[in-house]
Amino acid sequence: MIETMFFSNRRFFSNRRTVRTIGLLLMACLAGSTFVCVSPTRASDVRHLEIDWTRLVLTFRDGDSTVRYRLVPIEDPASPNEPNEPNGPTNPMDPSPEPVPNPNPNPAPTPVPLPVEIPPGMSVVEVADLSKAVITPNRAYRLAVGRHVLSGSISLPSNVFIDATGATLSFTGRDWAPIFSVNGRSNITIVGGTYQSGPNQVVAEINNASNVTIRNVTLGEVGGGFTIRGSRNVTIDGVQASVVNHYGVFAEHHLIRGATETRVMNDGLTIRNFRIVEGSKRESGIRVHATKNLVIEDSEIVATLNKRTAIRLHDGENFVVRNTRLVGGVGSGPLSEGDGGREWLIRDWLDARGQWLLDRPTRPGNADVTRTTAHRAQQLGLRMVGVRFENCTIEGSLILKAGLSGYEVVGGSIDPSKGPGPMSSWRVFEQYTPTYPETPEWRLPGDVLRPRPAGRLIGVTFDETRMNAPAGIVVEGLPGEAESNE
Numbered sequence: 158m159i160e161t162m163f164f165s166n167r168r169f170f171s172n173r174r175t176v177r178t179i180g181l182l183l184m185a186c187l188a189g190s191t192f193v194c195v196s197p198t199r200a201s202d203v204r205h206l207e208i209d210w211t212r213l214v215l216t217f218r219d220g221d222s223t224v225r226y227r228l229v230p231i232e233d234p235a236s237p238n239e240p241n242e243p244n245g246p247t248n249p250m251d252p253s254p255e256p257v258p259n260p261n262p263n264p265a266p267t268p269v270p271l272p273v274e275i276p277p278g279m280s281v282v283e284v285a286d287l288s289k290a291v292i293t294p295n296r297a298y299r300l301a302v303g304r305h306v307l308s309g310s311i312s313l314p315s316n317v318f319i320d321a322t323g324a325t326l327s328f329t330g331r332d333w334a335p336i337f338s339v340n341g342r343s344n345i346t347i348v349g350g351t352y353q354s355g356p357n358q359v360v361a362e363i364n365n366a367s368n369v370t371i372r373n374v375t376l377g378e379v380g381g382g383f384t385i386r387g388s389r390n391v392t393i394d395g396v397q398a399s400v401v402n403h404y405g406v407f408a409e410h411h412l413i414r415g416a417t418e419t420r421v422m423n424d425g426l427t428i429r430n431f432r433i434v435e436g437s438k439r440e441s442g443i444r445v446h447a448t449k450n451l452v453i454e455d456s457e458i459v460a461t462l463n464k465r466t467a468i469r470l471h472d473g474e475n476f477v478v479r480n481t482r483l484v485g486g487v488g489s490g491p492l493s494e495g496d497g498g499r500e501w502l503i504r505d506w507l508d509a510r511g512q513w514l515l516d517r518p519t520r521p522g523n524a525d526v527t528r529t530t531a532h533r534a535q536q537l538g539l540r541m542v543g544v545r546f547e548n549c550t551i552e553g554s555l556i557l558k559a560g561l562s563g564y565e566v567v568g569g570s571i572d573p574s575k576g577p578g579p580m581s582s583w584r585v586f587e588q589y590t591p592t593y594p595e596t597p598e599w600r601l602p603g604d605v606l607r608p609r610p611a612g613r614l615i616g617v618t619f620d621e622t623r624m625n626a627p628a629g630i631v632v633e634g635l636p637g638e639a640e641s642n643e
Contacts, residue, residue: 273320273348287326292317300324300350310334315342321350322373328354335362335384343367353377356402363388365411365421370394376401387411387421387447394429400462403440405433410447418532422473423448430455436462436485436577441469446492448473453481460485460553461577467553472539472560479547485577486587487551490558490610491539493593537593537605544612553580554587557610557627559595564612564630571619584625591628 376398552575
């Protein structure tokens with residue numbers, strides 16, 4: 158419900174601080190909770206106030222000027238002497254009970270929305286219905302609080318700022334289409350909003366773009382979050398989700414096809430304050446290919462559904478994951494199933510008679526680039542160089558693939574017993590591919606095999622009875638390298 162309050166006494170209400178304070182206190186009292194107000198940096202003389210009770214958003218308007226506030230609930234710590242307090246005595250003379258252990262000693266922080274700061278020099282356009290808006294460069298678009306129903310993707314030009322704070326975007330477009338399409342553009346920011354879509358649609362698809370920022374968004378019932386291909390300097394900061402159908406984030410190369418294939422890698426991808434509290438129905442929380450300079454920090458990725466894999470970091474270089482809670486499998490190293498793996502080697506490289514294809518088209522005049530020795534060499538040449546987990550809480554197991562080097566887990570903990578479902582019986586290293594292709598019958602003359610994973614664990618807390626470090630992985634505190642689990 159949205160209510161509007163008009164103030165006719167210009168003298169009294171010309172003081173913006175007075176009106177702002179009245180509005181915030183009124184809303185907080187009626188909501189019955191304690192709140193922190195996250196305020197914008199710029200001021201505005203207030204003439205009327207809109208209150209969105211369901212989303213806890215205040216909107217102050219004065220002609221063409223609009224300022225929004227979002228109230229963020231905070232926990233009010235209970236008094237240590239309140240009745241039924243588990244961690245404090247009800248009588249000062251009573252002995253103090255044993256403290257209740259924290260089930261999650263390293264929780265990911267809940268992101269607090271930052272002020273919406275529109276870049277200077279941008280004119281602001283108020284948007285009542287996004288489906289009818291024409292988006293042009295060098296403008297900031299402030300969406301009206303409430304629901305915006307979209308039947309087609311919104312293609313964003315360069316130099317655009319979208320403020321969707323307090324808005325809900327419901328997408329009914331075609332399958333596999335994004336709500337926002339960013340293709341070959343730069344300098345784009347999307348802030349706020351709750352997003353809903355079908356099971357195979359995503360919030361944003363970012364292809365061959367640069368300087369893109371998405372922050373403080375909520376994923377409702379969606380197919381997936383964000384797909385990034387061949388882009389530079391992309392930041393996703395502050396995402397809340399319970400369940401997604403596919404990936405929260407999926408990153409891979411941007412493919413340019415011509416006489417030859419050109420694969421453009423991502424460079425500079427930051428994922429911060431990203432929370433998926435249940436998991437993906439069909440895939441992993443985060444999956445990354447073909448990327449340089451990845452940072453995942455201050456996040457929480459829980460994978461209690463389907464594959465039970467929190468993140469999969471495949472090929473690229475210089476990956477850092479820090480201060481993050483991961484529940485489920487934690488994979489590192491180039492893909493060795495599907496494309497480039499068992500199915501690819503057997504299904505795509507053998508014809509109906511069981512004979513190797515070896516650069517011959519499957520049908521006359523129909524050359525297939527995925528069945529050439531050049532493509533095979535490209536896939537076998539994939540590497541992951543430099544993956545570092547810093548101070549992470551891993552409630553699950555590590556999965557290492559051949560072609561991984563410079564692997565480090567520093568600080569934090571690994572506890573498979575807290576993993577979801579059957580993972581609770583797993584070991585620290587549950588899956589390990591020593592080389593690739595693994596078996597001789599999958600190999601062809603001239604194949605350059607991927608080498609075994611190499612790395613170390615330093616200062617990590619773990620249950621020694623579940624430690625099974627494979628060859629190539631040194632664990633601080635254990636005598637030398639353990640036997641391989643091949």
